[in-house]
Amino acid sequence: MNSSTILDIFRTLPADPVKLTLFSSPLPALLIVVGYLIFVLKLGRDFMVQRKPFNVRRVMLVYNLCQILMNAVLFGLGFYFILVRRVYDLRCMEMLPLDHPEKHFERLVVYAYWLNKVLDLADTVFFVLRKSYKQITVLHVYHHALMVLGGPVIFYLFGAGGQLCMMGFLNTLVHVVMYAYYYVAAQYPQIKGKLWWKQYITKLQMLQFAILFVQATLVLCLNPGCNFPLSLQYLQLAVSTSMMIMFGNFYYQTYIRAKSKQH
Numbered sequence: 713m714n715s716s717t718i719l720d721i722f723r724t725l726p727a728d729p730v731k732l733t734l735f736s737s738p739l740p741a742l743l744i745v746v747g748y749l750i751f752v753l754k755l756g757r758d759f760m761v762q763r764k765p766f767n768v769r770r771v772m773l774v775y776n777l778c779q780i781l782m783n784a785v786l787f788g789l790g791f792y793f794i795l796v797r798r799v800y801d802l803r804c805m806e807m808l809p810l811d812h813p814e815k816h817f818e819r820l821v822v823y824a825y826w827l828n829k830v831l832d833l834a835d836t837v838f839f840v841l842r843k844s845y846k847q848i849t850v851l852h853v854y855h856h857a858l859m860v861l862g863g864p865v866i867f868y869l870f871g872a873g874g875q876l877c878m879m880g881f882l883n884t885l886v887h888v889v890m891y892a893y894y895y896v897a898a899q900y901p902q903i904k905g906k907l908w909w910k911q912y913i914t915k916l917q918m919l920q921f922a923i924l925f926v927q928a929t930l931v932l933c934l935n936p937g938c939n940f941p942l943s944l945q946y947l948q949l950a951v952s953t954s955m956m957i958m959f960g961n962f963y964y965q966t967y968i969r970a971k972s973k974q975h
Contacts, residue, residue, distance in 0.1 A: 727871040728810065732823050734830075734864075741864040745857045748833050752848060756840035765843040769898055772838055776895035782828050783887040789821050790881035800877070804931060804938035807874035815873075822872040825880045826863040832856055851958040858951070866944065875940045875948070878927060882920045889913055914963045918956055925952035 726736060734740040793799055799814050800806070808815045833856055839847045866876065890913050897904040928948040931938050 726868045738865045741861050745861045752836045766841040772898050776891045779891040783884040787884040804935050805875035806939045807871050818873040829859040870941050886916050886920050911967045918959045921952040921955040
């Protein structure tokens, strides 16, 4: 596929005509991600070269509380939408048609989730300001950039919702647990090393992507007539696989190999 073909794709009308700030076109997200990468990989580090790490503990406490609250609300909305209202058939979670009475709710929840992914970029900014560069791993940057850029691209080409809502639903639960850990670790640094459940956050992240991998596989194998875009099914498989590999490697390096070196 050449560059003109790619441009032709984005010259087509968006799948969903509703305009949402920063979300209705991939361009703002692309600019956000490019700016993010330039800052965390170059400009931010250059800025900190002659400076001591900033004390951002209080800001991080507020930030972590906001993240816990936002992700808890999003998880609750997802639970209500998917499991209580049962808007989707879990065997085939098709995107709701534009004239569906629940479409506006579906669209707004997806949009709110994406805004939260943009907010997640602050994680890396804090790492830079604290000069905690070892935490800025390939996995960390890849995950954050992918989530921000992927949302508007999918919304533009296919619309919002459907099977990918399961990804957001699971992810918000993981993030409630993760930011709760971050909050406790920042609020009580003296017990940070005793927080035994840290490694289980990584296990929970791997479980999340394993579930998504199984979901896409089952739909492809058992329900091939499902009207959820085939390209997104394969995208879910690819992203889930890459994330399981990268989180698995992180878990091995951090909790298994590191412990073996201590003995």
